[in-house]
Amino acid sequence: MKVFGYQLPAMSSLILWGILWEVVGRLEVTFVLPPLSEVLATLFSIIGTPVFIKALSETAYAFIMGVTASIVIGIPVGILMGKSRFLDELLLPWVNIFLSAPLTALVPVLMVLFGFGMKSIIITTTLFAIWIIILNSRAGVMQIDRSLVEMAQSFGASPIDAFLKIYFWAALPEILGGVRIGVIRAVKGVIIGQLLISIV
Template sequence: MELYGYQVPKMAALLVWAVIWEIIGQFELVMLFPPFTDVLMAIPDVITTPSFFEAARITVLSYLGGLALALVIGVSLGLLMGLVKPADALLNMWVNVFLSAPLSALVPVIMILFGMGMPTVIVTVFMFAVWIIALDTRAGVLHVSSSLLEMSASFGASRWQRMKIILLSALPEILAGFRLGVIRGVKGVVIGQLLVSIIGVGALFALYSQNFLMAHFWALILILFGFALGLAELIGRLEQRVEYYAGARS
């Protein structure tokens, strides 16, 4: 980021918001926002409690289960839409509808179908993440160069070998969709645990808010943000390592 001819690190924007937060907290302008320094000091208290480790275990298992399911179904659905035009005409509208729909409203319906507990949270994570993965995979498949497929056919490639070429060529978009799905999945796991049965981090959010432990409440949110952004950054670095596939398509 460039400001008045000077290169400013991207983290500077976060520092500005942290200073504003600290000022609001110190002057007690809003009761729900304690000083940012109090939130930072509450992080060790949050992560060292036994309840946090149990909540983290439940949350991570639910999150990874839903995300793995979303990756498998999303990539498969995107391949189907990108390769089969009738399937794309049938499914594309519905995928876009679910992507833009307020999925939080569907959580009670999911709860009725799957009961109270971890299965509902897994399905909620899946619902939040799968659609963006499917659409980005579809976009990647549609950008595969026809010359690559013609060359594979001329060399007598098998169906599996042609599918491998398509997957590798669409890999940048697949990873981009997965990175966005990772972030949306964090939202899904929190909403699922809050609205369904108050398990995992949802139980901690409820505990802190009911007892007005707002520093601990925001500390838990920062931990979740750090978790989501850390995963997204790892996938982003993997995207950079496979960018040459996108360049080979042009």
């Protein structure tokens, strides 16, 4: 962070936002933003309590299940899209739509379809994470060096052997990049899902 041409330490912006939060909270501009000091004091007071542990375990469960579903479904779908032109043309527009759409607006629909419990939160988490995993898996397969494909064919490798021993590993960096971004988006998804369901 730079101020008037001077480089400030990396934590400076975080400290400034904390000070601003505290000031706005003390001025009581809005009731939804209490002072940061009170928020931290309340946080430390509830850590370790049965209510906190129960809420944390529920959040962790929804997050892990959502990320797992995103990976288990997203990577194979992305790989199939990268290998099949028909599937790519069929699914790519929908993947792009859901990736760019405001998924928060879909949470009320999920509540109606799946209820107000854990299932809706897990599905919300999955929807936030899965699309970028699909796109990156697709991109990883589509950018595999053609020479690797020709080498596998020249050695008579079966499609399964070629995929498991060559294609998957060549596409792995892109796949892992998608998983990393998907995990970040899943954090947002599980928080939004729990917030909206708790309001209802």
